[in-house]
Amino acid sequence: MSDKPTASNPLMDAWLAGQKAFLDAQAPFWQELSQGSLPDTSDPDQLSILFRRVNEQCRSLFDAMAAIGGLEDEPEENVARQTLRRMLDPMQFSYAGVDEVNQVLLNLVEGTDVPDLMELERQRLKATREWAVLKREGTEYRAVTAMAWARVYRRFLEEVGEDLASRTGIPYQHFETWLRIANDELIRMQRSEEYLDAQRRVLRAGLNYRERERKLIENWCETRSIPTRSEIDDLHGIVYGLRKEVRALKRQVAERHGTVRKRVNTANGT
Amino acid sequence: MERNEAPDLRSVLENFGTAADFLEGAGRLAGIADKDVEVATTPKELVFRQEKVSLYRYRPIEGVEVRTGPVLIVYGLIGRYTMIDLQEDRSLVRNLLLRGVDLYVVDWGHPTRADQNLTLDDYVNWYLADCVDQILDRAGREEISILGICEGGVLSTLYAAQNGERVKNLILTITPIDFHGDLRDTDSSHGFLNVWTRSLDDSDIRKLVDTFGNLPGEITASIFQMMTPVKTLTKYNRDLLAVTANEESLLNFLRMEKWLADRPDHPGAGALQWLIELYKENRLIKGTFELSGKPVCLEALTMPILNVYAEHDHIIPSPCSTRLKELAGTDDYTELALPGGHVGVYVSRKCQGILSSTLFEWLIERQK
Structure with missing residues (x-):
């Protein structure tokens, strides 16, 4: 092997440089792991320190990869930059997969801000009890999922700690172990009464807030002669009923004239 | 390796060597436009349209003799029918x-x-x-074969149970019948x-649907x-x-993503029936699910039935599907268990090979 086997490949050079930065950033973590100085898994503070360290390492990896990809000077909203950050952000792990419904609900509940028109109203709405309840339930939900992640960490450390041979293994193998344990624990968590109850409460709180918000907005609309969602929904209901009636009548006429097949099942207005 | 020895750099690089792949793949990904990711490309012609519902006939392949009567594929309201024709080399349709x-x-439609x-009554006894x-009418026949998929399998079952005189054969794939089979x-x-779904109160589901309409x-x-x-997460x-290295694999990945992203809203009234009367109350197997004011009786399914399920289906656990064997009134019941999961079918x-040839x-x- 020559000193610089990739001299003719600048991309590989850049990649190796990035990998080196990545490994340098990780070195303390894996060194601790290989030396057996594992944190006390029963101590939440130590777990927290470990999790923070992993986050820091991932941020280093992001910086290295962004530099390789020429993304370091791109604005934060750059799609590639955002994608890379998402891929390398362990915090995403605590949102995606287990918290999807919560996130979707929050997005649906919060809706689009109308800064000039509705800002005052929105600020007032956000001060309502429903908003506070939603936030509280969301926090409690996160606490349940956070406990699951803590269990993942504990199991991971226990497994790696028990198997001395695995400590000398390569990070990729540890990553696979991490994923397997995470999958087990998250699936187990999803079926726990504690989780289902927390999720149910988030759902209710989100919907209650949405209902309150709608009533307030509809009041505002009514005072300004703007059609409300409820009125449009009423219209949809009326149109639906009329469609069924028209359809039933047309079908009766057509059957009488023998231009359509008769149906044995003639319920549903058909 | 000693415990305090640093990890072997080369082995680490080999396993984290995907960084270069990522960069190369990112370039490949950036070169693919939305129009390049085509799904449901098998040629078909519009036969009938009513509001948002469209009926298509797939154009027979030139030189291939049509050997069966008409078969209607019925997908569910959750997801799109494009799954059955996701890519040319893995298309059930083709x-x-x-x-x-x-x-x-x-x-x-959407x-x-x-x-x-x-x-659900409207979807079954109106549109379907x-x-x-x-x-x-078009085929000049009195009976049709129906191939239902997932929720579409339930719609097909409901139709067949109340309109048995029109259904020659009923083919169900990954279809829940016993909603507590899990x-x-x-x-x-x-x-x-x-x-x-069972963890929610009825009032939660009603409020969810009331709030969003659908x-x-x-x-x-x-x-x-x-x-x-x-x-x-991964x-x-x-x-x-893992797929960016190969353009065709990447396109397959993106086709699946395109299908996943195309997830319509489920009409609210039908969703209440689906979640409360079927998922929660399990009315179909109890004979208490009503369609157009009449209870649906699975014993009325006297036509030949082919019931296809996936052995490792995490969405519709196989016992949810196989319960039909005990409840259907037919003497001609066949089951096909496929390896893998829900979408894998x-x-x-x-x-694909097993399913299309068996079917x-x-x-x-x-046919006789």
Whole structure:
């Protein structure tokens, strides 16, 4: 092997440089792991320190990869930059997969801000009890999922700690172990009464807030002669009923004239 | 290696060597436009349209003799029918056309809040019934074979139970019949949808639907993502990296993503029936589910039935499907268990081969 086997490949050079930065950033973590100085898994503070360290390492990896990809000077909203950050952000792990419904609900509940028109109203709405309840339930939900992640960490450390041979293994193998344990624990968590109850409460709180918000907005609309969602929904209901009636009548006429097949099942207005 | 020795750099690089792949793949990804990711490309012609519902007939392949009567594919309201024709080399549609099946498909479209009052009754005894009549008139036949998929399998079952005189054969794939069948599945990673729905009060479900008019596609998509938590977490990093090296694999990945992203809202009134009367109350197997004011009796399913399920289906656990054997009134009942999971039935090359050949042979035997 020559000193610089990739001299003719600048991309590989850049990649190796990035990998080196990545490994340098990780070195303390894996060194601790290989030396057996594992944190006390029963101590939440130590777990927290470990999790923070992993986050820091991932941020280093992001910086290295962004530099390789020429993304370091791109604005934060750059799609590639955002994608890379998402891929390398362990915090995403605590949102995606287990918290999807919560996130979707929050997005649906919060809706689009109308800064000039509705800002005052929105600020007032956000001060309502429903908003506070939603936030509280969301926090409690996160606490349940956070406990699951803590269990993942504990199991991971226990497994790696028990198997001395695995400590000398390569990070990729540890990553696979991490994923397997995470999958087990998250699936187990999803079926726990504690989780289902927390999720149910988030759902209710989100919907209650949405209902309150709608009533307030509809009041505002009514005072300004703007059609409300409820009125449009009423219209949809009326149109639906009329469609069924028209359809039933047309079908009766057509059957009488023998231009359509008769149906044995003639319920549903058909 | 000693415990305090640093990890071997080369072995680390070999396993984290995907960084270069990522960069190369990112370039490949950036070069693919949305129009390059085509799904459901098998040629078809519009036969009938009513509001948002469209009925298509797949164009027979030139030189292939049509050997069966009409077969109507019915997908569910959750997701799109494009799954059956995701890519040319793994298309159930194409595989069946190549064997000479006369194939139709109903596309439910994208319901909006204007469709919030549509019930399962409307989909079965209004839209589906009209599609069937259109096909029978066009083909000059009195009976049709129906191939239902997932929720579309339930719609097909409901139609067949109340309109048996029009259904020659009933083919169900990954279809729930016993909505509490998950309780008999020994794999604890299966059936989260059943567990989640049962954990909600009826009032929660009603409020959810009342609030949004429909059951938002975003909600159903997120529940599906939750079912495979780590897979969801690694999809856009590890899994994506694994396919970017090969353009065709990348395109396949993106086709699947395109299908997943195309998740319509489920009409509200129908969603209430689906979640409360079927998922929670399990009325179908009890004989208490009513359609158009009449209870649906599974014993009325006296036509030949082919019931296809996936052995490792985490969305519709297999006991949910296989319960039909005990309840259907037919003497001609066949089951086909496919390896793999829910979507694998339609995208796995192995399953595709088994499914299309079994389905065709089963149909041919019942053409007389």
